[in-house]
Amino acid sequence: MTTEDQVRPALNYRNTKFISSAARMSQLDIVENCIEIAFAGRSNAGKSSALNTLTDQKSLARTSKTPGRTQLINLFEVDEDCRLVDLPGYGFAKVSEAIKAQWQDTLSEYLQKRDALKGLVLLMDIRHPFKDTDEMLLRWSGECNLPVHVLLTKADKLKRGAQKTALLGAKKTLKDYHSDISIQTFSSLKKEGIDELKKVLNNWFKRE
Numbered sequence: 001m002t003t004e005d006q007v008r009p010a011l012n013y014r015n016t017k018f019i020s021s022a023a024r025m026s027q028l029d030i031v032e033n034c035i036e037i038a039f040a041g042r043s044n045a046g047k048s049s050a051l052n053t054l055t056d057q058k059s060l061a062r063t064s065k066t067p068g069r070t071q072l073i074n075l076f077e078v079d080e081d082c083r084l085v086d087l088p089g090y091g092f093a094k095v096s097e098a099i100k101a102q103w104q105d106t107l108s109e110y111l112q113k114r115d116a117l118k119g120l121v122l123l124m125d126i127r128h129p130f131k132d133t134d135e136m137l138l139r140w141s142g143e144c145n146l147p148v149h150v151l152l153t154k155a156d157k158l159k160r161g162a163q164k165t166a167l168l169g170a171k172k173t174l175k176d177y178h179s180d181i182s183i184q185t186f187s188s189l190k191k192e193g194i195d196e197l198k199k200v201l202n203n204w205f206k207r208e
């Protein structure tokens with residue numbers, strides 16, 4: 001077995017620490033053999049809450065950011081060679097076209113050119129999935145063979161039956177995209193879906 005194939009010991013997501021922020025991909029450091037998993041979603045989709053829930057920390061990622069504020073790529077380290085990357089939220093109606101275009105450039109450059117990137121967690125509010133930029137990310141990830149795991153967030157906002165219906169509907173929609181996409185419901189409020197998410201991340205990180 002080569003070192004590449006070896007499954008390393010389990011990760012403790014509680015150990016996650018903030019490392020740095022960057023406005024552009026060129027400002028991100030490159031660490032040999034480091035695996036990165038990115039989290040992306042429309043602003044208000046519940047991305048910061050999901051990162052805080054996953055890592056069992058109250059304020060690792062900041063919640064309720066101000067619309068239009070300069071958005072940064074935030075890097076977190078779970079272990080020395082396993083990183084979580086909080087990508088800038090998108091979809092604010094109020095920001096200018098120029099800022100929107102700049103975000104798109106940053107996102108597309110990171111997704112398409114970052115060698116360390118091994119998976120994308122795409123967060124969508126269970127009540128409002130598949131908006132324009134979500135669909136764009138699904139297309140891009142297919143073009144660069146990047147596996148995607150979708151979190152239908154704020155699942156607690158719907159009753160169980162409606163959650164199931166939304167999940168089934170989303171699975172159907174995802175058939176229009178590439179095949180390396182998985183999906184689950186998630187609730188930071190109820191702390192539901194954490195183990196399922198960890199399983200996917202551990203697999204991408206090649207950890208137990």
Ligand code: GDP
Nearest residue numbers: 043044045046047048049063064154187188189
């Ligand atoms: P971000 O902009 O994607 O980082 O979203 P936030 O994590 O800041 O969440 C946006 C809003 O949705 C906040 O008011 C959160 O309290 C709320 N929220 C986030 N996750 C959940 C959830 O699982 N259930 C419910 N009911 N509300 C949530």
